[in-house]
Amino acid sequence: MRFSFVELPGELRPLVRPVVPVQIEDLDDAPQLCLLDSGATSNRFPAWLADAAGLSLDDALDEDEIVVGGTRTSGRLLQVELTLGAYRFRAPAWFCDPWNLSFGLLGQEGFFRFFRVTFCAAEGWLECEPEEEGIALVSGVP
């Protein structure tokens, strides 16, 4: 699956970032643009997304203060169903509050474990190829 980087308004020229639209659980109206962050170990999302997706943060598997973008934030860990294109996978994600970033973050354990990713920063695109294990083709999607 090939995705274009997103272009954001910048002072001198557009800011270009590698992102993919990821559906959280059954929130199919609003896939979230998430930054592919190979330096992150885990997925990190804003806490409001858990509420929107009907996930209770009271059921968190873990709770910790973690750092996102250099800012300390309170995170709660849940296992969530994520969908990228035609592929669905179950991955750990920290839901954080406060959240000051533009995008959710996809890291090694929660995303790169499931997809092999090729970046072409020169042309502004990336490709995700699913690994063989831990990922399912969504029924009804070609």
Next chain:
Amino acid sequence: MDQRCYGKDVPTFTVAGQTIELERDEVERKLERVLPEPLREHYVVVCSRRYPPKQVLSEVTGLDRADFTTHQARRILKRLGFTAARATPEATAPETDGPATAGPFGGRQAEALSGYAGKWVALAGPTDVLVAADTPQEVLRWLAQYERKATGGMFRVPTQPTEAEGVAPR
């Protein structure tokens, strides 16, 4: 519908048999907290947002939308100084062999998002902003209400570059 201006400063219009006084400031004020409905063929720009003309006139006057046409609403709003235009189809797919400095969409996506810094947006395509709001919850409600899907994704347009970076501490 008859449109006339009485006096020097306050434009007056007759719509659906009712005479209304309408000023640009009033339109902007009343739409401050109103999200635009999905666009069809025409739109007007109010406070950097694109609205269906009939939605604007109905919101600010309380008139039933069945009582006037899009063309009438456009004319009134244009006379108040708002930009009115015809919605164009989504921009074409990115040229991936283009110059990297301008971005994969040649700067068009950045341009389309330039008025939304700090807003949560839902995209139908690279340059097609379905809705923009102050909170993600407002965006989700809008998508549900109008049964639209943000196929291009949802995110918050950054106000500064550091908001669009990763987990690494600075």
